[in-house]
Amino acid sequence: MLTGGPLDVLTGDYLAELTMLILGRDRLKDPGLGYAKTFLRQLEDGLGLAHERGVRIVANAGGLNPAGLADAIRMLASEAGIPVSVAHVEGDDLMPFAQGALTANAYLGGAGITACLRAGADVVVTGRVTDAALVSGPAAWWFDWAPDDYDRLAGAVVAGHVLECGTQATGGNYAFFTAHDVRRPGFPLAEISEDGSAVITKHPGTGGVVSAGTVTAQLLYETQGPRYLGPDATARLDTVRLTDVGPDRVAVTGVVGEPPPPTLKVGVTRIGGWRNEVVFVLTGLDIEAKAALVRAQLADALSQVATAEWTLARTDHEDAATEETASALLRLVVRDPSPERVGRALTSEAIELALASYPGFHVTTPPGPAQPYGVFTSSAVPAPSVPHVAVLPDGTRLAVPARTASEDLGVTPAAAGGGLGSGAPAGSGAEPRDGGPEAEPIRTAPPEAPAGQPTRRVPLGTLIGARSGDKGGDANIGVWVERDDAWDWLHTTLTVDTLKALLPETGPLPVTRHALPNLRALNFTVPGILGAGVASAHRFDPQAKALGEWLRARHVDIPAHLLLTPEGNRS
Numbered sequence: 328m329l330t331g332g333p334l335d336v337l338t339g340d341y342l343a344e345l346t347m348l349i350l351g352r353d354r355l356k357d358p359g360l361g362y363a364k365t366f367l368r369q370l371e372d373g374l375g376l377a378h379e380r381g382v383r384i385v386a387n388a389g390g391l392n393p394a395g396l397a398d399a400i401r402m403l404a405s406e407a408g409i410p411v412s413v414a415h416v417e418g419d420d421l422m423p424f425a426q427g428a429l430t431a432n433a434y435l436g437g438a439g440i441t442a443c444l445r446a447g448a449d450v451v452v453t454g455r456v457t458d459a460a461l462v463s464g465p466a467a468w469w470f471d472w473a474p475d476d477y478d479r480l481a482g483a484v485v486a487g488h489v490l491e492c493g494t495q496a497t498g499g500n501y502a503f504f505t506a507h508d509v510r511r512p513g514f515p516l517a518e519i520s521e522d523g524s525a526v527i528t529k530h531p532g533t534g535g536v537v538s539a540g541t542v543t544a545q546l547l548y549e550t551q552g553p554r555y556l557g558p559d560a561t562a563r564l565d566t567v568r569l570t571d572v573g574p575d576r577v578a579v580t581g582v583v584g585e586p587p588p589p590t591l592k593v594g595v596t597r598i599g600g601w602r603n604e605v606v607f608v609l610t611g612l613d614i615e616a617k618a619a620l621v622r623a624q625l626a627d628a629l630s631q632v633a634t635a636e637w638t639l640a641r642t643d644h645e646d647a648a649t650e651e652t653a654s655a656l657l658r659l660v661v662r663d664p665s666p667e668r669v670g671r672a673l674t675s676e677a678i679e680l681a682l683a684s685y686p687g688f689h690v691t692t693p694p695g696p697a698q699p700y701g702v703f704t705s706s707a708v709p710a711p712s713v714p715h716v717a718v719l720p721d722g723t724r725l726a727v728p729a730r731t732a733s734e735d736l737g738v739t740p741a742a743a744g745g746g747l748g749s750g751a752p753a754g755s756g757a758e759p760r761d762g763g764p765e766a767e768p769i770r771t772a773p774p775e776a777p778a779g780q781p782t783r784r785v786p787l788g789t790l791i792g793a794r795s796g797d798k799g800g801d802a803n804i805g806v807w808v809e810r811d812d813a814w815d816w817l818h819t820t821l822t823v824d825t826l827k828a829l830l831p832e833t834g835p836l837p838v839t840r841h842a843l844p845n846l847r848a849l850n851f852t853v854p855g856i857l858g859a860g861v862a863s864a865h866r867f868d869p870q871a872k873a874l875g876e877w878l879r880a881r882h883v884d885i886p887a888h889l890l891l892t893p894e895g896n897r898s
Contacts, residue, residue: 328514329376331530335469337377338461339386340491341366344799347455348596348701350390351429361391362452367399374400375409378449385440385461389452391430393417394718396452412720414443416453418713418727421593429598429701433591433713436558437464437483439727442717444468446725455594462487462517463559470521474730481562481584482523484555488562489527489545489579490515495794496527496545498535500872502792502879507536524580526572537575540792540809543846547805549796551852552841554585558710558730561585565843581845587730590707599702599859600633601666605677606691607657614643614655617685621657624684628676633663638867656691658867666697702859703799783887787829788879790889791817795875800857802871804878807848813889814847820883826851829881830874 328337341363354361366388377384389396397415404411416439424431432455441464443451456464466472466483489496498509513533518526527542529535546567553565566583609617618639629635640656647653659677661669674694681688710729717725790813795804804826808817827834833853841850857871868874 328516328530329373329380329382331513331533334380334382334516336383336385336465337373338465338487338490339366339369339384339388340458340461340493341386341388342390342455342458344594344596344703344797345701347390347430347432347594348703351596354391355429359392359395362393362396362399363388363390366396366452367403370400370403371407374404374411374450375407378409378411383444383448383465384450385444385453385465386451387453387456387458387461389415389417389454391420391432391454393452393454397718400450400452411449412447413450413452414446414448414720415451415718416440416443416456416716417718418716419453419455421708421713424593424595427597428595430596431593431706433593433708434558435591435713435715436460436587436730437462437467438474438559438730439715439717440464441467442725442727443719446717446719446721446723448720457487457557457559458491459484459487459557460559462490462519463557466519466523467559469519475586476523477560477584477586478582479521479523479584480560482525482579482582483519484557484560484562484584485546485564485567485579485582486517486519486525486527488548488550488555489542490517492545492548494535495548496541497529497533497537498541500794501541501544502788502794502875503540509535511535523582523584524578527577527579528575537577539569539571539577540807542569542577542579543807543848544792544794544805546846547803547807547843547848547850548794549798549803550805550850551798551803551839552850553843556588558587558591560730561587565845567843568845587710589710591710591713593706593708595704595706597702597704599700600662600664601669601697602660602662602700603669603674603695603697604658604660605674605694607659607677608654608687608689608691609639609657609685610643610650610654610687613685614639614641618655618657620685621680624680625659625677628673629661632661632668632673634661636660640867662700663697666699670697671695704859705799781887782884783890784882784884785890786879787881787883787885788876790885791879793875793879795871795873795878797857797870797872800855800859802853802856802874804851804853804871804875805848806851806875806878807846809847810889811847814844816886816889817847817849818842818844821849823851826878829883830878832856 350361393415397413400413419432419435421431435456437460440451463480463483472479493514494512496515497512498507499512512535513529515529555562555564563583566581568581570578572578638658643655644652663669671694678694715727791806791808793806808814823838823840836853836855839852
């Protein structure tokens, strides 16, 4: 990013829910840690170059100890003879927060970053700010926006959301990846204008692609309702318009901003207990009977364990040409407050069945000790109660006032304040049959295909793109199409009931659907499917990264005329 073309601010997003748990454990071992050490290693190569080119660096790598990281950067710069000024943002750390909490951090906005840059900082590191704040803060500094320039701030928040996961906006993890060369996608950048609009692009000569599709996919990632709540502004995702304005250039315009909610989201991590697992390989015939035998043999050993979950993945193929493709995987995951009950003694007991169980008995790994697992939950606190502080390069501590809050957005405090995709609950833009009062009615019958145009039963992904992700124990699935006629079919056909039929694991959950017509997109939130979140490894796919791809792989009847490419060839 520093050598490939012009750049004013280089941002870096280092924090995720799982990262906070890891940093919390680091801090337990050494109170001087708690920040992303990889950031320092990267600065060894990039700090001098950034200084030469006048590029400011803004990153949330401070984690739980932004002051400690700022001091480490100063030491690094001094040893390298690079005259840079360093500032940091703190106040997000709310520990001690609650009994058993390992970390508790409020999601701050970009105003502290703005203050540090206005004071002349070359490098600004923060603790837990929203991912989008890494862009909205510098944009407000550059254009000198006022705290209530909500449309402009919301435009920068949307740009920040597009950039936050790097190459996911330039072809990485993209549903239609076979249409482009995405072997080495370049990183995205946003050319932000004074009115808050932006052009998403990448440096010339870098790989991947920037298109309305890749930007749409990232806009839908880890979001919930049409209102994308954040401490700088609430961005209305249902007002976003995307336009291809050149090769690898997509304009993001029309974003309407509203005041932020009155509360800030607080992410809390805890050590939830201890877990262990064994994966049995079942080969050839009688797979179900072999699985039943193992479960019966271990029933007594598991009777004292808090939770024991069995999953049989039928990866086997009939009359397979290789042993691996003739095999299925039976996975046992155990969890308990006590490490002894799920420790090596338990996994060893499973291995000791080797000469007394099903034919062909073997496992994927040897027995191991129990490992701690984490739990992520979110809470909310009044925004003015959090001591948002910008520590300027000269050491001055500047209190950053909370943004003007709005009480009339139709959101509850528990849902508010998460610029990192906490989104809006049902009732704030959800469609009526799915729990909300605002949107247009959903038609109950799919549109008829034109005369002579039958349907074809094909994978849903033949027509739609999808991207999914996690937010604590919840998941979202964003789906979109590229044409208006396909949107009319998608919006009518893919209801909550249809989604639950296609993805039976979502059946008992209170799924909510939101429509974003400007993006030709639907966004489904699936509360509780991830249990206690990624750190608990509740599911085979603990961050729901592939939930959308599962949906795309399900077969449905699609009107044949929608499956024509622009050249008239069938897809």
